[in-house]
Structures are given as structure tokens and as C-alpha cells.
Amino acid sequence: MNTCQDLLSAITDPSGREILDPATGEVVGTVHESTTADLDDAVAAxxxxxxxxxxxxxxxRSEYLHKAADAVEGNAEALAELLSREQGKPVKNGPNAAFEVGGCSAWLRASADFPLEPEVLVDDESGYAEMEYVPLGVVGAIGPWNWPMMITVWQVAASLRMGNTVVVKPSEYTPLSVLGLVHVLNQALPEDVLRVVPGGGEVGKALSTHSGVDKIMFTGSTRTGQAVMRSAADGLARLTLELGGNDAGVVLPDVDPRAIAGDLFWGAFINTGQTCAALKRLYVHEDVYDAVCEALVGVAQQMPMGNGLEEKNVLGPLQNKQQYDIVANLVEEAKRGGGRVLLGGDPETDQPGYFYPTTLVADLSDDNPLVAEEQFGPALPIVKYSDVEDAIRMANALDVGLGASVWSSDRDAAMDVARRLEAGTVWINKHGAVDPRIPFGGVKKSGFGLEFGVEGLKSVAASRVISR
Structure with missing residues (x-):
């Protein structure tokens, strides 16, 4: 069992680039900046x-994945502390660093255990045909900074299970978390089946164009995903892209506002709002609008924000200054556009760290930038509607469609609205709940390809039909 300091000692390069704690500005560790030559070596291995x-x-292979899950669980405290110090999320309270590390072991075990038998296509007097799934080769996994460990495992676990080897390129904002995770995983895996190459955009581009890589899995912004897609075109590498979202929630008039307020809050503010499939714009029927706003304020006021290493806190800082500025600017635009700030919206500028207060903004028009653009932070816009047809139209108006949700005490009414929302996943009376058994992916400019479940295994394999 390693401590956090043990992990840092194993993965840091004394001459490398400093990585700062987003809560304090202190140095967490230093990371080696890989070159394209380092990438070539990793892909070759x-x-x-x-x-x-x-x-x-x-x-x-499934046995190895279970051993890797054992290794994660045996080092869970050290991994969670490292993640909190680098990414900012609280260690223990709320959907937190310990939650993310636990998700790593859960996805490893689930990916190990999904049955995947050949599919019989034809079996009659005309003949027999079946389809099986075989490895692609080498998978390049490019991950984000918001859930760096868990999303890396989402990419890695299915790929390894299907017989591929993997080269991981972590975000330059959170490389230590991924290096620490891979260090732990490789204590259980055979040599060179999982390699990690930290670095900047040059390394990411080189990975997506590399002739030795057969598939790219990318999670991140739509703009960067488009660049990855262009880069991968010449080599015809297969792609799974999980890109930006601006998830809508539609609250129908039959809800009990107090009953749903807690789940609405966490749907929006999980990981301080830094989640692709978080609830980012909320449409509430006029009959319950004021009551929902009041209930949300009541919940949000009880959620302390601060340094993730302090046990009282359930929300942490934004991970980097760039994201802080995006959130701050969008809230200011909401104010200028007539938005009524119910809570927050006035950050303290004399404290260390990228802390933006939990913010709720009501009375916004649907074209306000805080509604129309993905904020990716702790600021939720609330829009009033009177006709459910208008709510559906507004929810579907944007060019992204990762997730969405419907909130109602009437199952049939909720299902009717859910089937009309343009999103890869639509949740009812919850938002952003992922499950390793349930396929997940986006539509429109939120990407394509599925992860999780048996469909996720198929997405990192080549199909082969045998007919006789």
C-alpha cells in the first residue's frame, strides 16, 4: 500500500514542469514533458x-483486470489524496475523489465480467454465419482534467479486456493523477500493455496521427474533438469521441420542488459543475418555478466549498484559471442580460485558489450566453416556461446532445418528453447517473460511439463474420 507521497516519488520528475494545487497554488509535484520520440517508444512497446x-x-485478461482493481482498492487513499490535490475535488464528501477512485475499480471489474459470445446471425437450411469480436491492436486514450482517473479507466478497461494494448495521454492539467493511477495498475498488469505519455498538445496530436495506433478514444471539448477527428483521418484510425455537452433539464408542473431539489443540485453541481454530462440549463414550468428556485437555494446554501483536503467541504475549486474565467465571464453576461442572481455570483478575489461560489441565476432568456454556452462550472441558469412544447424546443435548440433529464411525478408524461429530447441519454428524476452496465455516448456535436456495457466492448474491437 502506497501513500500519496510514495506515488509522487515514483512518478515525478525533479526537472519537470510544476503542477499546482488549484485550491492553494502550492506545488503538488513535477511532471516529465514527453516528446514525440517518447510517444514513438511507447507505441512500439x-x-x-x-x-x-x-x-x-x-x-x-479478465483475471488481470480484477487484479488491477485489487491494486486500485489497495491504494485508494493515496490515489484519492493525489487526485484531490491536483484536480481539486474533495477527498471524502459528496461525489468526491474517493468516489472517483471507487469508480475506477468498479469499471475494471464490470468490464472484466461482461459476457461477449459470438453472435449467431444465420442458422438454418441455407447455412450458418456468426459474428465475433477481435482486438484492434493499439488504442490511444486521450483523457480530460475533470475526472482524470475514472475516464482513463473507462477508456482503458474495455480496451484491455478486448485484447488491445493502450497508450494513455493525460490532460496537461492533471497528469499526476493519471500517472499515479497507471503506476498502480501496472503493478498488476503485464509489462507494456498499458503505457502513459504525459505531454502537451503536440503529443496529443502525434498520438492521434500515429501509424501504430488503431483506435483513438477522446474525451474533452467539441473543438478539440474535431481536431482529433481531422488528425485521425489520414490513418483511418477508428474513433470514439465523448465531447462537450450543455445538458438540459425539463421540470414538469406536477413535481414536488422540495423532493427533487437535492437531486437537481447534484445533477448540476457534481464536481463543482465540471462534468460533461452535468445539468447545465434548467427549464422549469411557471406553476412551480418560484418554489423550485427557493428549494434549490435552500439546498445550495448548505453545501460548503473549500480545500478538498478539509473534510467539511463538499465542493472544491475550479481546476484551472482558464475555466474560472469562463464561468466568471458568463455569470457577468447573465447579470447584464437581466438575470436575477438567487445565490452566489460574487467571488472573493483575495483568497488563493480558483474558487467560484455556487451560483443560481433565474429569469434568463434562452439565448443568454450562460444558457446557450457550456459553462462547465458552478453556475446554473434557470429558465421559466409555460408550455412544454416550448421547453422541448429550447432543450433541443443547441447543436450538442450528450445528456438531458425530465423531472415529473407522472411516469408516462416524463417518458413522453424524454423520447422527444435529442440526447444520447435522458434521465428521469435524476441527472448524470452513469452505470458501467449501461451504454453511454452523445449525439450531434457531443460526439459518437458508445462506452460501457457490452456495446462499449464492441466499440474497441473489430467485428469478424464467419460464414459457412
Missing amino acids: ARAAQPDWAGLGHEK
């Missing part, structure tokens, strides 16, 4: 290891 890894078969 992963490619050399892939045939033997594929040859082990599903059962043996």
Missing part, C-alpha cells in the same frame, strides 16, 4: 506486447 496479451483470451 505497446504494439510489441499486444499479440501475447490478445493471445491470453478473455478469461485470463
